[in-house]
Amino acid sequence: MIRNAKTAVKFLVYGIIVGLMFSPGSGEENRKKMMDWASGSIKSMSQ
Amino acid sequence: MAKRKTGNKGMIFGSVVGAIAGAAYALYKTPMSGRELRGKMSPGSMTSVRRTDTSSGGGLTSKVMHVVEHTLAPMVGVQLGKTANGPSRNGSVKMSEPIAVATPTNGSASASTSDTISSQRFAWGSPTPEASDKDTVPSAPETATVAANLPESAPEFETGPEFEAADNTKSPTDPDLEAEDTDESTSASVQNWNTGTIRSKRFAWGEAAPDAMVSTAATDASPIASIDNDELTDVPATEDALAGNEPGSPSNVDSTVLVSASAASTGKMNPFPKLGGLENN
Numbered sequence A: 001m002i003r004n005a006k007t008a009v010k011f012l013v014y015g016i017i018v019g020l021m022f023s024p025g026s027g028e029e030n031r032k033k034m035m036d037w038a039s040g041s042i043k044s045m046s047q
Numbered sequence B: 001m002a003k004r005k006t007g008n009k010g011m012i013f014g015s016v017v018g019a020i021a022g023a024a025y026a027l028y029k030t031p032m033s034g035r036e037l038r039g040k041m042s043p044g045s046m047t048s049v050r051r052t053d054t055s056s057g058g059g060l061t062s063k064v065m066h067v068v069e070h071t072l073a074p075m076v077g078v079q080l081g082k083t084a085n086g087p088s089r090n091g092s093v094k095m096s097e098p099i100a101v102a103t104p105t106n107g108s109a110s111a112s113t114s115d116t117i118s119s120q121r122f123a124w125g126s127p128t129p130e131a132s133d134k135d136t137v138p139s140a141p142e143t144a145t146v147a148a149n150l151p152e153s154a155p156e157f158e159t160g161p162e163f164e165a166a167d168n169t170k171s172p173t174d175p176d177l178e179a180e181d182t183d184e185s186t187s188a189s190v191q192n193w194n195t196g197t198i199r200s201k202r203f204a205w206g207e208a209a210p211d212a213m214v215s216t217a218a219t220d221a222s223p224i225a226s227i228d229n230d231e232l233t234d235v236p237a238t239e240d241a242l243a244g245n246e247p248g249s250p251s252n253v254d255s256t257v258l259v260s261a262s263a264a265s266t267g268k269m270n271p272f273p274k275l276g277g278l279e280n281n
Helices: A002-021 A027-046 B002-029 B034-041 B046-056 B060-076 B107-111 B117-123 B130-136 B141-149 B163-164 B175-180 B185-193 B197-206 B211-221 B231-233 B238-243 B255-266
Strands: none
Touching: A002 B002, B002 B211, B034 B255
């Protein structure tokens, strides 16, 4: 169990590094895009 | 065997969940895009530096460059904020203006190490005034002190022949002393044995020495009022010369006192004046 937790933390760090290096924009821009994408998807599903 | 499969599934699930959570957190909190971040980490890209400065208002690289400029500028002689051909930012100094340099014309000022205005005045070709010599040559304090107390009509005060004739080592029987005593300044020379230098030089100016002065000086030099006749016979010429009389003429009291002073200086004196009872002729 502890071994699996260690592996999860290890890959968490790897994901943070990859996300920072290949982010399309800043965090604020990314959040805005995600909100726009989410709202548009909900509207299209409702129609 | 089943345990190992369960362990492998858990490790894979944990790694995938961890990577997704990490990437999501990074995308949610990252301050800049991935391209800018990569350019900032690589020092060779200038475009990335400019974009960093405009976006974040000054990065680490610009701060380092600022410190390096202010540190190396005084070492290489560069003034920050000024150009070679244009005015400065405040417009006070113009580097393009010619600089006036004075060339020395004689060697005196160039040899001088002072940067005062007087030294430059000589360097610009004007003749050297006499007042400048007084400024450069210091006067001896002792000479100035004595000269202030003496009249200006005594030019032989410094190196007069009378001053050199005053020799304390000569005895009354010395033939050189007899020749020197023919001068009028002999009394002054004798007084110079035990009196001050200024008094003897006052006689050297040509004035006749008063008798009272001679008697006082001789009395100070030798308290003995009498002397042996044998001692007087040893120095007849000196006695007459000191008194100002002709050789062979009877001498007065003052000359006797002077001779006694001369004898006292040579050690030929009567230690017991009362017991001796000797009188002068």
